[in-house]
Amino acid sequence: MKRIKTYLQPEYVIERLKDRCNKCKICVRECTYNVHIYNPKRDEILSRDEYCVNCQRCVVFCPTKAIRVRKNPNTYRENYHWTEEVIRSIKQQAETGRILLTGMGCDKPHLTYWDRLLLNASQVTNPSIDPLREPIEIRTYLGKKSEHVNINYKDGGDISLETELAPQLRLETPILFAAMSFGAVNLNVHRALARAAAEYGTYFNTGEGGLHPSLYKYSDHIIIQVASGRFGVNAEYLNKGAAIEIKIGQGAKPGIGGHLPGEKVREEIAKLRMIPVGTDALSPAPHHDIYSIEDLKQLVHALKEATDYTKPVAVKIAAVHNSAAIASGIVRADADIIVLDGVRGSTGAAPKVIRDNVGIPIELALASVDKRLRDEGIRNEVSIIVSGGIRSSADVVKAIALGADAVYIGTAALVAMGCTLCQRCYTGRCPWGIATTDPEISKRIDPDVASARLKNLLQAWSMEIKEILGGMGMNAIESLRGNRLQLRAVGLNDAELKVLGVKAAGE
């Protein structure tokens, strides 16, 4: 067959300002996609625009600020329906015959409800509280609460607590780091996440690649993930965390398994995942021991048995059409925590068509799950963590007001460490040293610096959450949980308002 010439033009073009460039070649060294090349014969640096993903690595590191990355002005004729992205996708598939891969979360414009929800504040009838002067509490406990507390009290004033709660996770801020496996990211990233979680008083989730023994010291702040590939799962691993999360699905790719390409499976990763070096690590789409809800219940109980009922077990699902009913089943399958991952949820690699078209917005799923569990009187028997595109403290506050107990952040944590959402995680060449296991590139993440950046983010968001809470006249986060009266919506239709259980602004 004849070779197919590509019709695809570079998405971005590099402009190098000649009067600024001192030919230090830092850009050449920093670009992991070989966009910048030095030609010693003519002492010049050239650009290969077609490889550029606009990750901004060279721009940030150029000491003379000589580089501009611009959107290629040579675009197709404007068309609202046949957008450039659509045309490019078709050409790419016509040239390769393959599923289009992508990284990170759905980037389409129409699915963010957080921005349509606005928060309340106290005026006149009720004083707002100043967090600089009064304590505002955002500590959160995750886990199964009981239906009521039994107190035994006798004449003489002696009281005893008869109720023993199921194991709980204690969070100093209602934010946890979402699952990102060792393999999808490298050990330095895991180190930074684990350390920041431990030092701030929250949790980091291992993802499906096991836990490196050097991180065992953080086990009080680690959530161990068990996913369909069961990579790295053994009794020791299960007991090295504060909680266990069964991953059924993921917002970026509901219904789809995982695929860590063999190139990323280096020695350490292979060891932890208990597979040979260089083999693809394939996570099946379903758990092949969970074909129905009672099977899930068995796995929940098996994990509880294996850890002697000392750790909460979470079940993570992608937000899909029947999330409410599924969540109810998960509570009845004895899970302690439900994790809902919305359509904006990120990934290291997913088929683009799945990422952008499967699953529903987390805001709607959360609202319907919280309501269903309340209607069934079982909301107290489970905690809800939501994830998938949480971008700011405002998103956190809105999520809690809609009914979440806490949120996972993945993308936001990566952005804090350097990620610029170029969406090329699946190449394994992440120029920021995050979504790569290449030993050289991985060095770009210094765990000391990265964990400091993560802690700063947690601190900044926590302070903002306190400001918002105080403004609403609340000094404890539990008073916001599911308090949808603190939310108003702008620009939503009746059906959306109904699902969200929120009034329109002005109402």
Place this chain on the structure above:
Amino acid sequence: MRDLSRISNPYRDDKVIDSCSLFGVIDLEGRRFPPKAPIKAMDIMSERVNGLGAGFAGYGIYPEYRDAYALHVMFMGRDAKGRTEEFLKKNLRVLMAEEMPTGKEMRDAPLIWRYFVEPKIVNDKCSEDSDNQIVECVMKVNNGIEGAYIFSSGKDMGVFKGVGYPSEIAEYFCLDEYEGYMWICHGRFPTNTPGWWGGAHPFNILDWSVAHNGELSSYGTNRNFLEMYGYRCTMQTDTEVIAYALDLLVRRHKIPIGLAAKILAPPFWNEIDSMDSKERTLYATLRQVYGGLLMNGPFSIIIARSGEMMGLADRIKLRPLTAAIKDNLLYLSSEEAAVRSVSPSLDRVWNLRGGELLIGRLRSVKTLEIPPVVGLH
């Protein structure tokens, strides 16, 4: 099903918002007296009310029907009275029925009757059973019969309330003709509700009466939590959620009142962290399980039930509540001035601290309940 909130909250706001004056007095020896002093004290605090609601609850006022439930009922429609009486006769034994004695006419006053009733089958061993029957009847009338509203349903006690200034309401109900050992009073300054007689405080169910000053920022959360336990918050008021929360905690979950107060206004986590291990587990567990009942935002409340008057303010004390003692009388009031106006010299007067529950209890009442845990703040 009738939607009471349409009457109490006609603009469909998130909830009914009001502010107010509170006053309560109990004679710890149980001696009965007419509410002259409380009426005067309420008058002193007229700055705090706007004439759109006031009410009184008196305990020990019906000694002749001590063992019967006294139902005070408002009728706003033509056939409401007939339907209610038919319902009461069918479900309860009515010992006495009469129109509420009233003084000079007031504008928009509904027809008010009182009924002394007993359950048809009385289970001597289980008073809870009788209570539950009465609660069920109250809920059915209030939610089911258009134009009828039972606003008082305890034994040997009664609530008198309506739209007007406290002194007008007292005069309307001829309160000087009653004698009780405890009175709690409320004057309202509603911000979003036109006067509706049923919307005035105190709110009552069975033995419990609550008069409340405040606005709960946590209302939505509190309401969600209570709805999970079968309560329907038809009145859409903060006071209603406080009353239901106490009912759930104290009556249904058997939590001592002192600890129940520590659920509504819990210690801060750093206080809990520094407790000894047994206490820490207790308070942490209560906060974890009942976090949805934390009453956040400003409030002070006076709660009454037979033989007991309780005062509680929110944990950072955003609304006033003063306590005072003179001889056998324990006072609770929004303002010290109001207490001084009826008892210029006092043995002791102090402000309640945030989250601190004060219980005034008849000396004759024997109780198994622990005293409130003090000294946490």
